[in-house]
Amino acid sequence: MTKPINEIEGEIVEEFSLFDDWMGKYEYLIELGKSLPLIDEQYKTDDLLVKGCQSKVWLHAEMKDGTVVFTADSDAIITKGLVSLLVNVLNNHSPDEIINAELGFIDEIGLKEHLSPTRSNGLVSMIKQMKLYALAFKTQAQS
Amino acid sequence: MxxxxxxxxxxxxxxxxxxxxxxxxxxxxxxLVYLDSAASAQKPQVVIDTINQYYSNEHSNVHRGVHYLSQEATTSYEVVREKVQRFINARNNYEVIFTKGTTDSINLVANSFGKANLQAGDEVIISAMEHHSNIVPWQMICEEKGATLKVIPMNEAGELDVVAYADLLSDKTKIVAVVHISNSLGTVNPVKEIIRRAHQKNIPVLLDGAQAIHHTKVDVQDLDVDFYVFSGHKMYGPTGIGVLYGKEEYLNAMPPYQGGGDMIKSVTFEKTVYNDLPHKFEAGTPNIAGVIGLGAAVDYIEDLxxxxxxxxxxxxxxxxxxxxxxxxxxxxxxxxxxxxxxxxxxxxxxxxxxxxxxxxxxxxxxxxxxxxxxxxxxxxxxxxxxxxxxxxxxxxxxxxxxxxxxxxxxxxxx
Missing domain, CATH: 3.90.1150.10 (Aspartate Aminotransferase, domain 1)
Structure with a gap:
């Protein structure tokens, strides 16, 4: 059984609280980016591309045993680290849980600036896209 | 010495x-280490103070009132037009049109000049290093008119191929629009040569001077350029103000871009008589504070x-x-x-x-x-x-x- 979303968020917040400066946070983020399981090359196509003005994010989603499984990648490593956090938080949850997730942890760990529209890194679109996938799977299951 | x-x-x-x-x-x-002045330059205190002073003491609408403040604002506004005229060495002050910025200036020319001069089969020449603002307006008018956009290629160093450019010029070419200094590469283009070649075929040239106006001395008569456009905010002036310089002969022949107040001589429901230059192209209440701030920026640059x-x-x-x-x-x-x-x-x-x-x-x-x-x-x-x-x-x-x-x-x- 996967832990509830807010519990995973809480763990991330705790982990990040160990760093007392931005350097540590970003180094950790960069490590996460490097360790993110890459998306299957066959999914790195334009139709799975969540395009930001500055960096690109590829996102693939599928349903497994009633939960959504995301894989993702980005061409920028810091974006990839953030993508990895989001994937870790939302992966293996039901569509409803994903749709209702507020994802306040990004603000709490002090990385909210990456969700600003001027960053144009594709992250905001990615979150929207993850929720849209969840919604689509939910609708599919109901029909 | x-x-x-x-x-x-x-x-x-x-x-x-x-x-x-x-x-x-x-x-x-x-x-702060500010290394993004090509996106927008910072403002000297004198520009900030001038705008403040204008709103605190001098504000009123221009070209409209008989009252003291309106006359004063109109004078200040028109003085800046003359300042800009001198700054770029335009022949006449009415060849200086105030716009929202470079993008607005290009849109004005693309729409107005394009409407009057482009037909199906015609061509517009731009270059491979244009900012989107000197691509998209031309693409839009070309699409509307059935004209084609031609692109001057560049080499690996980021320099335009002037020989290829000469080959692109033809009887079908109606205008050439090229960047003076590239915002992403820093290339200073051989604009005099570009203009000379176009003029041999009587084709007008527009130069996007957004990155050039504060980095090089611009003399529109010496360049013999037909349209020169730039923004206030890159030259230490306010945002939302820019300039279109155009040769009188072209501006006079072009239809108005936007309709509204200030650009008319008389209006009835049957017929409107348009105002003369430069007002024909300045519909509505202009960015008066922007113009006044721009004037301070010009003074500032001229001083240094x-x-x-x-x-x-x-x-x-x-x-x-x-x-x-x-x-x-x-x-x-x-x-x-x-x-x-x-x-x-x-x-x-x-x-x-x-x-x-x-x-x-x-x-x-x-x-x-x-x-x-x-x-x-x-x-x-x-x-x-x-x-x-x-x-x-x-x-x-x-x-x-x-x-x-x-x-x-x-x-x-x-």
Whole structure:
């Protein structure tokens, strides 16, 4: 059984609280980016591309045993680290849980600036896209 | 002794950094290092004060009232038109049209000139290094009219192919629109040659001077350019104000771009008689504060002189290139022989976004991404660049901090 979303968020917040400066946070983020399981090359196509003005994010989603499984990648490593956090938080949850997730942890760990529209890194679109996938799977299951 | 003159001018330029209050602030708890002036330049106190003073004491609508304030505002507004006329050496003050900015100026010409002159089968020539604002308006009018957009190619160094350009010019060409100095490569284009060749075939030329107006002395009569466009905010003036210079013969022959107040002589429901230049192209209440602020910026530049500013900026560009060249696996995008004010680069195969984020954490503002010139990035097959752009208020210390920051980013990211 996967832990509830807010519990995973809480763990991330705790982990990040160990760093007392931005350097540590970003180094950790960069490590996460490097360790993110890459998306299957066959999914790195334009139709799975969540395009930001500055960096690109590829996102693939599928349903497994009633939960959504995301894989993702980005061409920028810091974006990839953030993508990895989001994937870790939302992966293996039901569509409803994903749709209702507020994802306040990004603000709490002090990385909210990456969700600003001027960053144009594709992250905001990615979150929207993850929720849209969840919604689509939910609708599919109901029909 | 011209040499001494330059040195004297330079001292004044170095002193002038203190005129910019924003350069004193901190970002992310670090002193701000502002290397993004090509996106928008900072404002000297005198420009800020002038706008303040205008709103505090002088504001009223222009060209409308018989009352004292309106007359005063109109005079101040029109004085700036004459200032700009002198600044770019236009023959007549009514050849200076105030717009919202470079983009607005290009849209005005594309729409108005395009409406009157473009037909199916005609061609518009732009170049491979245009900003989106000098691509899209032409694309839109070409699509509407069934005309074709032709593109002057460039070489690997980021220089336009003038021979290929000459071959593109034909009886079908109705206008050539080219950037004077490239915002993402820094290339200074051979605009006199471009204009001369077009004029041999009686084709008018528009120059996008957004990055040039404050980096090089612009004399529209000497260039013999037909349209010259630029923005206030890149030349230390306010945002939302720009200029379209056009030769009288062209502007007079062009239909109005927007309808409204100020651009008319008389209106009945049957027929409107348009106003004369320049008012024909300035519909509605203009950005009066913007114009007044622009006037202060022109005075400011003229006092320091473009020549002295440019000579320091050239020194900064050379210093930055020298220092960056030492970095392992550095790749400069745009290596034109004749260049100005920007250095675009990639390093160590790292994504520009990642470098930009780390630099920001260090208080260093650079631009990353495609700089609104996606076709250039496509040509070089890159996602974007890191661009450091310089203004006269930058110092070599700013560049040292940039290098330090880039090294830090490389250490963290690789």
């Amino acid at each position: 011209p040499h001494l003159e330059v040195v004297k001018g330079l001292h004044k330029v170095w002193e002038a950094r203190k005129d910019f209050p924003i350069l004193e602030r901190q970002v992310n708890r670090k002193p 002189t473009v020549e002295a500013m440019a000579s320091w900026e050239e020194e900064l560009v050379n210093y930055a290139i020298e220092k960056l060249s030492v970095l392992e696996d550095i790749k400069f995008i745009g290596q034109a022989k004749n260049r100005a004010s920007v250095v675009s680069f990639l390093v160590n195969g790292l994504h520009p976004y990642d470098i930009g984020v780390i630099l920001d954490k260090l208080g260093i503002a650079v631009r990353t991404g495609h700089h609104c010139t996606e076709p250039i990035m496509d040509k070089f097959g890159i996602p974007g660049t890191v661009r450091a752009s310089f203004a006269f208020y930058n110092t070599k210390d700013d560049i040292d901090k940039l290098i330090e920051g880039v090294n830090r980013a490389i250490d963290m990211l690789k």
